Amino acid sequence: MDVGTPLQETLSVDGKPSGRPRGSGFALQGILPLDRRRLPRDLLAGATLAALAIPEVMGYTRIAGTPVVTGLYTLLVPAILFALFGSSRRLVVGADSATAAIMAASLAPLALPGSVAWMDYAVAMALGCAVLLFVARIARLAFLADFLSRTVLAGFLTGVGLQVACGELPGMFGLETHGHSTLSRLADFLRHTGQSHAGDVTIAAGVIAFVLVLRRVAPKWPGALIAALVAILASRVSGWGAHDIALVGAVQGGLPRFTWPDLALAREHAAELGPSVFAMSVVILAQSAATSRAYAWKYNEPFSEEQDMVGLALANAGAAFTGSFVVNGSPTKTQMLDSAGGRSQVAHLTMAAVVAAVLLFATAAIAALPVAALSAIVFLIGIDLLRVSELRRVRTERPSEFWIALAAAGCVLVAGVEQAIVLAMVLSLIDHVRRGYRPHNSVVVRGPDGHRRLQPVHQGGEYEPGLVVYRFSHSMYYANADVLSREVIAVAKAAGPALRWFVIDLDAVDDVDYSAGAALRSLKRTLGEQGVALKFARGSPEVHALLHRYGLVAPGEDAGVVFESLREMRRAFESQVGARIGADENAASAGE
Structure with missing residues (x-):
């Protein structure tokens, strides 16, 4: 093959060198096409x-x-x-x-x-x-x-x-x-x-x-x-x-x-x-x-x-x-x-x-x-x-x-x-496995300039008042399911009683095994008892299918539980929860 062959003709859809040279079958793939020059x-x-x-x-x-x-x-x-x-x-x-x-x-x-x-x-x-x-x-x-x-x-x-x-x-x-x-x-x-x-x-x-x-x-x-x-x-x-x-x-x-x-x-x-x-x-x-x-x-x-x-x-x-x-x-x-x-x-x-x-x-x-x-x-x-x-x-x-x-x-x-x-x-x-067992997770917050940034889990932080976005940076599986549970509880506790939504950012998650699914179900119950809704943002279609399979998302509930982007999540939170929080704060001020 000539070095100048166009990239799209030699790479597969995932960007790797494609599996079969042009013009060759089972044999002679390393020889054909033959450049006589x-x-x-x-x-x-x-x-x-x-x-x-x-x-x-x-x-x-x-x-x-x-x-x-x-x-x-x-x-x-x-x-x-x-x-x-x-x-x-x-x-x-x-x-x-x-x-x-x-x-x-x-x-x-x-x-x-x-x-x-x-x-x-x-x-x-x-x-x-x-x-x-x-x-x-x-x-x-x-x-x-x-x-x-x-x-x-x-x-x-x-x-x-x-x-x-x-x-x-x-x-x-x-x-x-x-x-x-x-x-x-x-x-x-x-x-x-x-x-x-x-x-x-x-x-x-x-x-x-x-x-x-x-x-x-x-x-x-x-x-x-x-x-x-x-x-x-x-x-x-x-x-x-x-x-x-x-x-x-x-x-x-x-x-x-x-x-x-x-x-x-x-x-x-x-x-x-x-x-x-x-x-x-x-x-x-x-x-x-x-x-x-x-x-x-x-x-x-x-x-x-x-x-x-x-x-x-x-x-x-x-x-x-x-x-x-x-x-x-x-x-x-x-x-x-x-x-x-x-x-x-x-x-x-x-x-x-x-x-x-x-x-x-x-x-x-x-x-x-x-x-x-x-x-x-x-x-x-x-x-x-x-x-x-x-x-x-x-x-x-x-x-x-x-x-x-x-x-x-x-x-x-x-x-x-x-x-x-x-x-x-x-x-x-x-x-x-050691790196997956202790992934470098983070909390997504918004700085004074309005831009998103990540900070360590132990520092906590809110995306907006009443809203926490927790980013998990590895596949969720049996070895890190306990880390997932401990960090979610710790971040939710640090957010205080005003917390209404706890959103897990699944952008870096490509799989959720049975143990992790059970841990998420337990977290959903624990947070729900405290008046906090567990939501999810981003993630692949395969991960979304697993959330349904584990009962974390009910049929027809996708729009209110799983969000395609953080922007969509923010808009939903402000329309559903933000106004109510503002009304509660105004009522409390009037009472004082």
Whole structure:
């Protein structure tokens, strides 16, 4: 789609990117309509993306504990399937650090990294994610992605980044460490730093320095790829393998073969793998949807979260049937593609073609890559995942959410990635419920200039003599029904015996559950006993229907109980009550 497409043609009625690109059906939504003028740029962007992504996904195999070639496999069949069946024109699918870390953490107690059993588990988990994503699509569960907020994702990715970076320290120092958690392996590494291999440390330091300098002087160059190529060349020329420097070793060449996954072991350990498969599926949903949504808004393009779920499910099925591991929508690779000028999934297909050429003709060169160099590249990936500046901003602007993000990051390091996902979701819900439990309600008053303003409930106040307008700022439900009752009674008491109408402003209320409805009925009786009428202002038709259902508004009574605006409410009050109050005051004055 051209960036200049009119807004009304790409957005739905609720203002969000619409669900289906024009001119496409079930497939090819990320490719059609094809802009022939942009085709050369998309092809070039795809080649650039391949150059940037190849060393990255090779690094992810260090996290996943799988053979190096499996990282390249994630950029082939899975990428092609998403390009054909996803809806986002820009989302890049492939190996991802977050899902690789979840998988590795869950498999560590069950098998040795890189073993046949490990790979059987890995492909079974990819197939499990594919099934869950299909089920989620059928059940329309795309909303689950919304339960991982931006804050939670920032904390989670920071924890994953620390986990990834710490996990690569032994490889950079030529050491092997042991332990079941990130902290235990880090402690074991610190105990053995005196046994570090000088050659590995030098290579790792050189790669990090090279990439960082290149980022500064030539930020658009593929620093990781160039560093890997230089390390391979130096390794071949200097014969580093003969000097006790660990090399990646032989890498299987050729295109992946389609095989049916062996699920026997996975079935035996379904209880252990199930939570991790669920956690990875939620991460895939959240991260992919957030990335697709961000670029759809940026370029004013339509996309469908549900269709992306189909593409992601097929991509993971493709990974399982080609002997690879779980794939995910990647924010980093998507940013790489965007920076390179890619504007459609044609770039995806080009990337896959380049990866196929590497698998057919260039795997022999990869064998000479030093492990320390690869660890250094992955270490930088982990550092790039840290969201320090974003967390600092969250701490300043929203402290309660900062602590949730920090808890998610800490849980990744202490307990594991899948536990962190569950904890983050639970804490987010608790924080949301906490805010709903104690909403910031207010009283609507009129200032000396006649304009309306809000003031805190504890200050009380009247809209007009004898009239109180109380604004509730959240859905009314069982958790805040008691707050509603206490505040209404307190505000009514502060208004004094002259109070005639107590009006609840429903402008911010989108639901009233049974408990809240019962509380309102009780308030209506209590206020009525004091000669005060309970009325309502504004609110949606759905909320008005609930007031009728709970018996708060009798049939045909709408005009005198529910008002469409505060202006209408004021006029009704002045015509029905104001004149009577004035007459009573005049009579009292005459009596004196």
